[in-house]
Amino acid sequence: MNKKRDRLEVIYDFLRIIQDNHNSIKPTPLLRKSNLSSQSFNDYFEELLSKDFVKEIYDKKKKRYITLSDKGFHYLEKYKTILGFIDDFDL
């Protein structure tokens, strides 16, 4: 497996976990379920946040939740297409 493919897969898994949790999950269970180190988790989270794939929301008790943005949902929809395209064109 190449490094870049891994990255795309990690992003997919990350977003998929949020989606599977009714599009709302706290950072700690997300970290646990994503099977990433704290450092990697933070790097991916910051990247996805800055690229507008995920959003942070706070409930009434000021607890932080992570949800998918439209772009995040779009990535999940397109994931199979992206992988197929990369594989087909040997990219």
Place this chain on the structure above:
Amino acid sequence: MIKMMPHFLESGFEAEFLYTLIVVVLCFLVYHKTKEIYELTKHQGIKYFRSAFLFLGLAYVSRFLLHLIILTGISLRFIIPKRIMFFPVFTVPVTYLSTMAIFFLIYSTIWKRIQYKNFLILSNIVAILISVTAFFSRSLILVSILQLIILLFTVMISTRNHKKKKKKYTRTLYFLISILWLINLLLLSPGRIFPPGSKILFQTFSIIVFVVVYFKVLKWIK
């Protein structure tokens, strides 16, 4: 009887225009269709693939302009004796854009195995050097030979670094695109390098290859 038709219209101008139009539209469609998945992933391979088709499209546009200069220059050679000045100037963008396109196309398939940090700098330097050579030599044959050397060299590296054989078809397609470009460049050279009638054959084959690539893209991105 005095011929009223301009010389360039008698020299296959319409066919050349149509050919360029089809190829350029296909290249830009490939570039446009892949925009969304690139923006979602920022995948380096997709970036190089898109760049290859953008540069190829621009190379074909500049090749058409060069062809136009050759045709109109010949027909107006008594009016514009210095037409020779236009030729070397227009060989520069043709050479630069096409060399970069070949680099991007091949690198899109090997970037994972050869993560060369200075790829953009090196490819630009080589493309500029060949463009300068084209400007001073005024020889499209020399440009074709230099690009062929680059192509063979990069294909050699690519083959050495591909252990899987299943993607041979895609790489053959890329190789064909590059080779057909070189033939297209040679077709602009003065004198008969290829037998008469071969131009239309090469150009038809070239369009087929670009159509195949476009439909391969469409298979994934509707």
